[in-house]
Amino acid sequence: MPPRIGSSSSLPKKLLNCLDTTLPSSVPSSVPLRRPVTAALTASQQCLFSTSAPREATKPQRLFREWLKTSGKKFQHHDGNGPLYIGRLTDEGEENRTMPFPSNPAYVSEPVLSDAARETIWECVMVNKMPLKAVSAQFSVDIRRIAAVLRMKEIEKRMEAANMQMAIPYANTVEKMLPRVNLTKNERPFEPINDIHVHSYTMQQLFVPVSESREFTRSDAAKAFGGHILPPDSKMRIPELITLEKDIAKGVEPRVAERKFIAATAKHEAEFARRLKIESIKEEQNKIRVNSSRNVEFRFEKVNVDDVGRDGRARSGVGWRYGVPFNDRRRGAVKIPTSVE
Amino acid sequence: MRQRRLLRFHSLKRGRVRQTWNKHNLFNLLNYRNQLNTGRTLFQQKWAAKSVTRAYHGEHISEGKWERMFSRRLLSAVDMAPAYMARHDGSEQAAGRGSGKILSEDQERFVPRNGRGRDAKKMTPYMQMTFAPQERRLDVAIHRAMFASSARQARQFVIHGAVTVNGKKMKYPGYMLNPGDLFQVNPDRVMTATGLPKPPTLAARQKALKVKAQERAEQAAAAAEAAADETPASPSPKPSSPPKAKEPAEPISPEEAKKQEIAELRKIQDKTKWLISSSKGQLSAKHKIAIRSLQKQVKKAMSAAGTQKGDKSVDTVESLSTLLVTLQLTPVERKAEEAAAAAAAAETESYPDPVTEEEQDILRRLIEEEKTNPWDPSKPYMTPWRPRPFMAPFAFIPRYLEVNHKICAAVYLRHPVARPGKTEVPTPFNYATSQLAFNWYLRRS
Helix, strand or coil: CCCCCCCCCCHHHHHHHHHCCCCCCCCCCCCCCCHHHHHHHHHCCCCCCCCCCCCCCCHHHHHHHHHHHCCCHHHHCCCCCCCCCCCEECCCCCEECCCCCCCCCCCCCCCEECHHHHHHHHHHHHHCCCCHHHHHHHHCCCHHHHHHHHHHHHHHHHHHHCCCCCCHHHHHHHHHHCCEECCCCCCCCCCCCCEEECCHHHHCCCCCCCCCCCCCCHHHHHHHHCCCCCCHHHHCCCCHHHHHHHHHHHCCCHHHHHHHHHHHHHHHHHHHHHHHHHHHHHHHHCEEEEECCCCCEEEEECCCHHHHCCCCCCCCCCCCCCCCCCCCCCCCCCCCCCCCC | CHHHHHHHHCCCCCCCCCCECCHHHHHHHHHCCCCCCCCCCHHHHHHHHHHHHHHHCCCCCCHHHHHHHCCCCCCEEEECCHHHHHHCCCHHHHCCCCCCCCCCHHHHHHCCCCCCCHHHHCCCCHHHHCCHHHHHEHHHHHHHCCCCCEHHHHHHHHHCCCEEECCEECCCCCCECCCCEEEEECHHHHHHHHECECCHHHHHHHHHHHHHHHHHHHHHHHHHHHHHHHCCCCCCCCCCCCCCCCCCCCCCCHHHHHHHHHHHHHHHHHHHHHHHHHCCCCCCHHHHHHHHHHHHHHHHHHHHHHHCCCCHHHHHHHHHHHHHHHHHCCHHHHHHHHHHHHHHHHHHCCCCCCCCHHHHHHHHHHHHHHHHCCCCCCCCECCCCCECCCCHHHCCCCCCEEEECCCCEEEECCCCCEECCEECCCCCCCHHHHHHHHHHHHCCC
């Protein structure tokens, strides 16, 4: 243990003398004035309990603070004039302002549908009763996106009618930050509507010997890749568009061809609705509804007891079976649902 | 403690790019330089690529979980133009010596050889799709839809029960969205995540005010109780309370008094019911609890009045009705009343100077803004709502989502795909780095 400084020791006194700002010249030079002590002097004005000097900023910290004051300042507050990304200089020397990630030119911030555009789509379908496929073709918006827009617009309108809370200032701000389209006539097509998924079977190189005189078409190519591969023509989301283009190529007047296209899509939609209705009626016929006295409706469905399979664990089986334990509590069993209806 | 961890997470020295909207992260993203692979073994290159990409993609997902999620099948799509497909059956691509005839530039412009537009010749960046399976996760999708400022915050929203999928509460951040799934986040959470935070002093002041008001209310209640105890026989109803209890001017029979009392209580009960139904979604939890307890008290009082006879019950009616009045005054309602009064005052007042049209426009806009973005101290974020700083450089919506920001809902349309020259997975890394990371994860299978 190092010797302690007793009360009679002169050292503290000397230290106290040192701390005195009006230092007399007669102080013995045995107590050197070292840096920490002087640092404590300045720091003691702000922080009475600490005698150590504040840590200096590291180089990255300094650079960061400098950046905040100079070129980083423009990112702090958005002025409401369109998107503001980091961007990058392209090979031609122009600044690409659609890239949020300077190292990745393959990802660009693509425009979204503005609120006005979504309202237009909703009106076309719900007010003007246009078929979904026709709306999709008219605005060049994916049919799944059209369905999503309609679904959320309906929720929005319901919430508005019920006077529920909505994030309107947030939505207005975000819309100003994003590139957006209004679906007017002069804009470029919004997105590909007839794109097809690339099947992994078609990603390999094949050598198929065919005679020179043979016309080797798309459907022949599909067959060559595998028996179950469909040709692109039957994978199209809106095959009616091909008919429309064929008519135009044959010399039919565009307006007439378009009318034919709309009629064809409307017919397809009606057929789909009819099939859905038939299905729901069939399902209803399989059910027996019984109203009880307690405002409760019981629905009985016919099930097959053999659906559970030999081990009683088949997915389509109904009910709990005696002697067959659940394994949903077993260690490592995943409880996260795979779908929500 | 929290601050320390955040600083380490966004360390300027290590310079990791993360999935957040933090300003330090923006600085790191700006200064990110592609990995240099010279003088490194292939293993070192892959290791470095894996660690730098995983710091961004699902840093909160454990490595084992991600390895199970990883898929070597990378999805892509090609655009087929109907105009091309109507005019060609594909045999022209095998014409000539087997790989199609050489077209002049003009011809090619008129009929593109494969009908796929101008990006057709670009390479499809498959390797940038390495982390595509993660985009299916609910928490990542919430962050991508701009409902949360980081993937971790999105995860917290899910765990805290603020997110629904197809209208049902989903508490698993690892839920893999299926095409067509609609997810919705509580607007208050979104506004808190994306808005300016309340300054701590203001929040503290409001909390102190709340405590003081509560104390005062308690004191008043105690005083009222004491007064009621002192004069149980002769209650003095306040004239200000709306459901006025009638002063017994002449002695009435106890039966009649009981009837009157029950009628009064029923009125109060009806009013509480109306209060709950009319202000759905506006009441705070505390408020709701108070109203419910009031309802219970009324019920009790009614049953008591029905069985026993006594004069004490008159003042129970009184106290319950005053309690109801205080409960009715939510901050929203008070504000609405004030606004109505102000509007009435403005109508009666005559303008001394004519207001120019410009000024009128500004005024109208301000009034409109006040309507949609009001000052409301009960909110957990700063009101009127303003976006948080450094938000714009991170504002983008990938194409596989369709978002409605007004209702804070989004639909997962389909799985992300690569197209010629484009990827739908937002990743800050270059092709080579992603490729190395992809190759790292290939080792498992």
